[in-house]
Amino acid sequence: MTNAATSGERLRRAGALQRWLTRPELAAVAGAALVFAFFAVVAGDSGFLTLGGTASYLEVAAQLGIVAVPVAMLMIAGEFDLSVGSMVGAAGMIIAISVAEYGWPLWAGVLAAFAAAVLVGLFNGYVVIKTGLPSFIVTLGMLFALRGLTIGFARLLTGRTQIGGLDEAAAGGVLAPLFSGTIGPFSVTVLWWVLLAVLGTWVLQRTVFGNWIFGSGGDPVAARNVGVPVNRVKITLFVCTALSAALLATIQVLDAGSADVLRGTLLELQAIAAAVIGGVLLTGGYGSVVGAVFGALIFGMVSQGIFFTGINTDWFQVFVGVMLLVAVLFNNYIRKRASEAR
């Protein structure tokens, strides 16, 4: 009828370009392109652009990316999981000890590792929900406790903190090509990464659960008011992050034929860094899986690219630190633009 309400308000315009410019993953995609261009110019002659070079940085990116995808989703739901790194160490040792020391079949060892991951995820989730403590603290506790348990039990049961001799068990069977096979020049890890990224994106963008993830992180009280099962969403995601750590551990153990109690150290922070570079908001409610995927890709390219440039790899972390800051500043700017009235 009357258009009085509209006439007072400006009509909103959001062209395709504008829309793209406010996507959460913009910084990560642009950053990845920049980093690639940089190393292509600086280290293009020394092998960065070769198939082998590509495979090497994709492998690093994939290993981080497998964990970064669920970590990003959990962060969008408003929680942290700092225990994923310790979970990688624990899951790896569970596989190695059960197979190499106790002679379990490989599949049983892998299953045990995944079962342990489910328990750790449930524990993290329930403690966060029941106590109302920040997940940062709860999972920080788990980071120490789980690493300690891994080291303690490894020494108690085997007298060692590194277990080798899994090559034989890993070589045969159907599990080996699934977790440590190769596809052309690339390892199957990359395929897992892509698979998880596609699955994660689908869940986040195209399912009801995905909508609940955004709601739970954006404002848990408001989400609960409209009937979103916020607790269930968060606990499910805690289980997913732990499971992704178990998956990475399986890949690493089968690939190397050994396990080490210190595997996965600092992985939790790298995963958070990848998610944040990818545009995930530390306070939750905003971000994308695609962003975290590109965040992990940047990580991979920088860590391997530096090697190709011939610069001492000691400088790798400086790169990462600076990039993290720049990415967050850029993301803040994007988000401000996205949420301002256009």
Added chain:
Amino acid sequence: MTQTTADGAPLIEARGISKYFGSVVALEDVSMDVRAGEVMCLLGDNGAGKSTLIKVFSGVHPPDRGSLLVEGEEVSFSSPRDAMDRGIATVYQDLAMIPLMGISRNFFLGREPTRGRGPFRRFDVKFADRITREQLRRIGIEIRDTSQPVATLSGGERQSVAIARAVYFGAKVLILDEPTSALGVKQASIVLRYIARTREQGIGVVFITHNVHHAYLVGDRFTVLNHGRSMGTFERQEIGLHELERLMAGGAELEKLEAELSGGGE
């Protein structure tokens, strides 16, 4: 209380509701009702008991005494979900929407439409976008992109979208908790206009506010609370704006202030 607006049983009715928090009397013997197609304004100063009363209506607090009737039938709500299932929707002032989420995602949060079966069951984004666009157009908000964050809407528009959402999901009674109090004049007018339009759809609206001017623009009846007690319910034609204001502030107090100020000033 005379019936002029609608016939039949009221949509919701509170009879002699009392609510105590420890030794604090939040509500004492308060009665009010809302009929289809009317705007019932619940007025009162801060701490008068408005919030407590709507929390009784929306299933957050069970009353300590008195009874609650929905369409003539006595009910007892054990959770907000119960009230929602009976068609009572509450739109809270600041918790209406999630700012960083897209508009259509917000609109359908908690009640997402789906397509497909089993593992392919998915959020029907197209449907959500289409309905959101339609519903927003009805309020007079034109958007190009339904995935833009709710934060890009103005405060008045946000409240309006939250109301539109409740109406779309079949609310018979709409409880609006101070929908205009955080807004400027222009933004408030967007919401007030929309409240009037909602009434025309036959929905009973409970409009909680401490702003008499806003209430008087759209209200059909007014219930005034003061210190947890009802000062009465008034038809629009039997009470003036000034009288309402007096009642709300506890009458005598405001008159004293008026006398004081006019006596003190030159």
